[in-house]
Amino acid sequence: MSGLDLPSEGAGLRRATRDDLLGLPVDIAPRLLGARLCTVVDGEEVRIRITEVEAYHGAGTGGIPDPGSHARMGRTARNATMWGEPGHLYVYLSHGIHSCVNVVSGPEGSAGGVLLRAGKVETGAAVAAVRRGVRGGFGPGVRPEVGSELSRSEGRMGVRAPVDADSAEFSTRQLRDLARGPGRFGQASGLRHPRHDGIDAISGAERAGARAELWLADPLDEIATGPRVGVAGVAGTDAFPWRFWIPQDPTVSPFRWGRGAAEAAVGRDAPGDGPVLE
DNA sequence: AGGAGGATGTGCT
DNA sequence: GCACATCCTCCTA
Numbered sequence: 001m002s003g004l005d006l007p008s009e010g011a012g013l014r015r016a017t018r019d020d021l022l023g024l025p026v027d028i029a030p031r032l033l034g035a036r037l038c039t040v041v042d043g044e045e046v047r048i049r050i051t052e053v054e055a056y057h058g059a060g061t062g063g064i065p066d067p068g069s070h071a072r073m074g075r076t077a078r079n080a081t082m083w084g085e086p087g088h089l090y091v092y093l094s095h096g097i098h099s100c101v102n103v104v105s106g107p108e109g110s111a112g113g114v115l116l117r118a119g120k121v122e123t124g125a126a127v128a129a130v131r132r133g134v135r136g137g138f139g140p141g142v143r144p145e146v147g148s149e150l151s152r153s154e155g156r157m158g159v160r161a162p163v164d165a166d167s168a169e170f171s172t173r174q175l176r177d178l179a180r181g182p183g184r185f186g187q188a189s190g191l192r193h194p195r196h197d198g199i200d201a202i203s204g205a206e207r208a209g210a211r212a213e214l215w216l217a218d219p220l221d222e223i224a225t226g227p228r229v230g231v232a233g234v235a236g237t238d239a240f241p242w243r244f245w246i247p248q249d250p251t252v253s254p255f256r257w258g259r260g261a262a263e264a265a266v267g268r269d270a271p272g273d274g275p276v277l278e
Numbered sequence: 279a280g281g282a283g284g285a286t287g288t289g290c291t
Numbered sequence: 292g293c294a295c296a297t298c299c300t301c302c303t304a
Contacts, residue, residue, distance in 0.1 A: 054285070056285070068285065069285085070284095070285075092285085093284095094284070094285065094286055094287095095283095095284060095286050095287085096284090097286070097287075098286055098287070100285070100286085102285090115285060117285085181286070181287065182285070182286070182287095183286050183287055184286090184287075228285070229285075229286095230284085230285050230286080231285060256286090
């Protein structure tokens with residue numbers, strides 16, 4: 001994959017090692033901001049710069065209780081990947097529809113992971129758009145004469161040129177949304193539950209027709225933190241900020257109060273764009 | 279065996 | 292803003 005073509009110096013990127021992911025998820029999570037996840041699925045490569053993550057703990061991860069974790073009730077067939085070697089990807093199905101991607105962290109035998117919530121597609125945007133069902137605009141050479149009745153009509157009807165990904169043109173909004181949100185991120189990456197669950201992003205070994213690589217970037221100057229989406233307000237979890245994102249980044253998903261969070265948040269400020277560290 | 283609910287996203291009103 | 296898609300997992304009977 002062209003992940004191997006990435007400049008290892010200058011861009012400040014290097015392949016993540018298993019040791020990089022040995023710490024608690026809450027410590028690893030901010031280190032994954034600015035990192036790249038490169039995937040090749042069915043021969044098609046996509047590279048995503050990670051802009052938003054959440055830490056999830058389980059038994060063995062520093063004794064920190066985490067009611068929001070899939071591993072909260074112990075080891076099961078579903079969450080087995082979270083208990084394994086760090087650096088593998090825990091791919092789970094959300095709401096029967098979305099495949100969401102976590103980087104397993106913490107030592108083998110403990111359950112922990114970092115949910116990749118959002119990112120910017122740097123390479124393979126056209127491939128990601130096809131996977132997401134996003135229809136690009138008219139590409140070069142197929143765009144009808146501007147102002148023609150045909151083009152206006154087709155535009156209104158949503159009829160588009162063939163999704164020849166490389167020639168299609170996408171709006172800035174379409175590009176921003178390609179991996180904005182965990183479900184979209186998973187779809188853009190091409191990794192899917194259940195066949196890619198457990199794929200190793202350190203070795204890059206092939207699994208079910210896919211390969212994945214994780215590249216770490218230099219630490220960022222500014223990182224924002226706040227409550228996790230969907231589990232904010234669950235007792236015990238908002239004692240620590242377990243959601244991290246790159247401030248001002250347009251690809252970060254909009255915050256939504258989780259179940260029960262509204263009540264728990266009475267008398268507190270909304271997280272908004274959150275506190276900024278460093 | 280049956281059912282509730284989920285680390286969500288989309289499209290329509 | 293609200294309904295709904297869609298299916299797996301775990302809890303209860």
